[in-house]
Amino acid sequence: MAGVLLIISGPSGVGKSTICRKLAERPDAFLSVSATTRKRRENEVDGRDYYFVTTEAFERSIAEGRCLEYAKVYGGQYYGTPIEPVLNNLEAGKIVILEIEIEGTLQVKKRFPQAVAIYILAPTAADQQRRLVGRRSEDPEALAERLSKADGEIRYAQESGAYDYFLVNHDVDETVEAIIRIVKEKQKA
Ligand code: 5GP
Secondary structure, eight states: SEEEEEEEETTTTHHHHHHHHHHHHHHEEEEOOOOEESSSOOOOOOOTTBBEEOHHHHHHHHTTEEEEEEEEEEGGOEEEEEEEHHHHHTTTEEEEEEEOOOOHHHHHHHHTOOOOEEEEEOOHHHHHHHHHHHHHOHHHHHHHHHHHHHHHHHHHHHOOOOOOOOEEOOOOOHHHHHHHHHHHHHHHH
């Protein structure tokens, strides 16, 4: 594999899409367009934001092995990564960016252990965790419960072992730079 497979995940509203769009402006990067069965939002363009497909078509692409990974996300809708553009762009030496959730990340890591997976955190959630941990007023169990309730998804991401890095998105440009540094290290390795 000549290129670098880069997975970006994070809770909604954390700025993932903006980060991915900025990364994709690089000539050496390719942003994967996922397929989904969910309804297209008004501001979305088919083929740019997603390939909006029927459940039948999606299930056919699973059966034919055309998905690198897929998951049922919100409301039981399918989301998945078409495999062909990913492989072609990796062969061309590109940084191939996948903006996908945790289940999909686990599948990709199984298939491509050398993929780099980054979980983006919002400063507010991080602040909240830091505050809770720093307060030292809770016993470990109560603290764990608070953290899990406050941010179950983040805990799951941490416990899944799928992610190589957790980055707090204080500033989009800084986060993008940090990601590029991580990718460059990977390319050197
Ligand atoms: P939204 O419906 O808001 O566009 O996306 C919902 C969630 O689906 C996000 O967490 C996003 O990361 C995830 N997602 C988007 N595309 C894919 C995909 O191809 N595979 C997987 N596993 N998750 C995806």
